[in-house]
Amino acid sequence: MVTAITQGIKVSVEATYQGKYSSPHQHHFVFTYQITIENNSAFTTQLLRRKWEISDAGMDTKIVEGDGVIGQQPILEPGQSHTYVSGCNLHSGLGKMKGSYILEKLQNGQLIEVIIPEFQLIADLFDN
Known part of the structure; x- marks a missing residue:
């Protein structure tokens, strides 16, 4: 598990092949990742957007952006957390992901960029 903290927002990620x-044999490798976003700040936030950089060994890095996470834009009061699971397909068995979320402080409308720490995507070819 990897973790990053930005302005009191803690993002933890665990990836699984x-x-x-x-x-x-068809160059199709599936990974899931579980992310927990914890609001350890003093302000209420709403997750508005996400941006991912997905690197697949030997290939170009792909940028993926969009609203919310898995169709949601969760609001997190101080002390609350939100966990979700998503996935990624690679052509190789080795890659990495990193990114950021845009959150809004609901008290004043200020936008903050929260780091999603880089994590490895490594296929365990003995895992069936």
Whole structure:
């Protein structure tokens, strides 16, 4: 698990290779990742947007941006957390992801960029 803290917002990520859904001989590797966003600040926030940089070994880095996470724009009061699971497909069994969230402080409308720490995507070819 990797973790980053930005202005009291803690982002923790754990990635898992999904061998059951992958086809290495067809260059199809499936990974899931669980993210927990904890609001350890004194302000209420809402997650508005996400931006990912997805690197696949030997290939170009892909940028993915969009509103919210898995169709949601959660509001986090101080002390609250939000956990979700999403996934990524790679053509190789080795890659990495990192990114950021844009959150709004609801008290004053200020936008903050929160770092999603870089994490590795490594296929365990013995995992079936």
